[in-house]
Amino acid sequence: MALPSTNPAAPGTDRTIRVDHLSKSFGQVRAVDDLSFEVHPGRVTGFLGPNGAGKTTTLRMLLGLVRPTSGTATIGGLPYGRIRRPLRTVGAALEAASFHPGRTALDHLRTYAPQVGVPDPRAQEVLDLVGLTDAARRRVGGFSLGMRQRLALATTLLGDPPVLLLDEPANGLDPEGIRWLRGFLRALAAEGRTVLVSSHVLSEVEQTVDDVVIIARGRLVHASSLADLARLARPHVTVASPDAAGLAALVERAGWSRAPGGRTLAPGAVELVDVDAATVGAAAFGARLELHELSTRDPGLEGLFLELVDGPAADATRTVAA
């Protein structure tokens, strides 16, 4: 899908999103806690975490709607308030957008077009892009949730922005709509745009995203490519020995990777990825290391996600000391 190039500001623009030691407290609640990550152009990045993790607050800080308690949130090196043509640089859809129910979809977009600084025919163009051509002259009041999501997406695309911030865009879409959204977001990233999509479930965006930024209780718990996360989700080998130092030395010598710190393990136990139980057992036997456990479990991608957002890595106290 080629979007008509209506945005002369786009080529060469720095499209990287940077969140740097960002924190936000609302009274006693630390909604975002020393969060740092980057989101790169040409990729779809999933911004993931359970309800209340701080995703929306972070997106609102990126859009200058909430002032950080400390740290910075920038797009192309600038805080939103200093971007010269913000509506042509960043397209954002936060939560369920509210539309005037008596207005048609086309009129809604035509109302916004002058604010964004694009010519009137762009309204019909973006409706066509999101598959709402036939609904252009229908009143928004009669739209399904899925149609509203498409209209919200069309609104973000009015200014042909190189950066897109979308809060739970799959909410309310049926399976066909979700499949359509996947292809659409992938095409936007393929054009070199930076696409950040929030969700509280990994499975919803698993087939869409290239990278993941996972937060829980306001803190970063994991950031990598989806491929790296999938590698960490391969079967885990748990190995325990009464000789913890000997086991640590064996793991070190063999160069095995430890599983990301989700689960609390028994003392003297470690959890490994990228190695099978037979290899670990043989190496332990060779090193004359006594083992009290050697087992394998397969958490799967969704299981690993739940461990990450539930585990000790996410277990910081969120309440600010009075």
Ligand SMILES: Nc1ncnc2c1ncn2[C@@H]1O[C@H](COP(=O)(O)OP(=O)(O)OP(=O)(O)O)[C@@H](O)[C@H]1O
């Ligand atoms: N304006 C506010 N005043 C007080 N507390 C707030 C405010 N906005 C957010 N919070 C709190 O900050 C925390 C993070 O909320 P946020 O909406 O950012 O999470 P989220 O990850 O987007 O969750 P969800 O998936 O449910 O939308 C929550 O505990 C929430 O209650």
